[in-house]
Amino acid sequence: MAKSTNNVVMKGVSGTIGKMLVFRNIAGDKTIVARRPKQSKKPLSDSQIDVRYRFTEAAYYAKSAISNPVLKEEYQAKAKPGQSAYNVAFAxxxxxxxxxxxxxxxxxxxxxxxxxxxxxxxxxLQSVNVRILDENNxxxxxxxAVPLDNGLDWQYTATVTNPTVLGTNLEVTAKDTPGNVVTFNNIISS
Known part of the structure; x- marks a missing residue:
């Protein structure tokens, strides 16, 4: 794979030449030249199909995110050199x-x-919610929960007395900007 940076002749070139070379522009002023990829003739596995669907969804989300000027600016601020807001939103x-x-x-x-x-x-993260459950759930x-000033931690303050702390299940649900929701469970054992 060859890379070209600030080359007057190659600047802005993209596409294929014959059936051999592919030119791609990436963030900034770089052009990448590579062999044309060959499509596999093997059928896709279920996990490969799932990954394709997930990537398609990520592409739709990233396109939608960068069409929102405020969100695009936030993603661009998080981008590293050579990355775009689209790349950060996709990830x-x-x-x-x-x-x-x-x-x-x-x-x-x-x-x-x-x-x-x-x-x-x-x-x-957009939100973190906590449920405190007894041993019978x-x-x-x-x-x-509220974010703390350190930018890493979220804190929840108890509002109800819990007579049996041991065996208590802490169920934490976190939601991020694209809407990924994950629930974690942690049993207090000591």
Whole structure:
């Protein structure tokens, strides 16, 4: 694969030459020259079909996101050199939030006790909701967590007394900008 940067002759060239070479423009002023890809004759597996659908959905989301000027600006601000807002939006759709850490040391089942959750997303989270369930999975309380100033953690403050903390299930639901919703469960065991 050859790369061309700021080449007067190649600037803006895209497409194929014969059935051999492909020219592609990427973010900025780079042109990539590569061999023309060959299409496989093997039938696609179910997981490959799922990936194709997911990529198609990501492309639709990214196109929609960059048509919103505010969202486009936010994605562009997050873009690294050589990336576009479209690339960042596309990746954001494909990556769901991840729970990294539950900090329940401050929670003893009393009103006003806090629970903190470190949830990572490659762009930003829109909301984090918490449900506190007893060992029979009955809801003790639920509500929205708030982001902390460190930009990593979300905190929930208890509003109901919980007499049996051990065995309590903390159900955390995180939603990111493209609408990926992930629910995590964590049982308090000590």
């Amino acid at each position: 954001d759709y494909l990556k769901a939030p991840e729970l990294r850490r539950v900090m329940a040391d401050e929670y003893s089942g009393q009103i006003g006790d806090t629970l903190a959750f470190r949830i990572i997303d490659n762009f930003k 009955d809801v003790i309380e639920q509500g929205a």
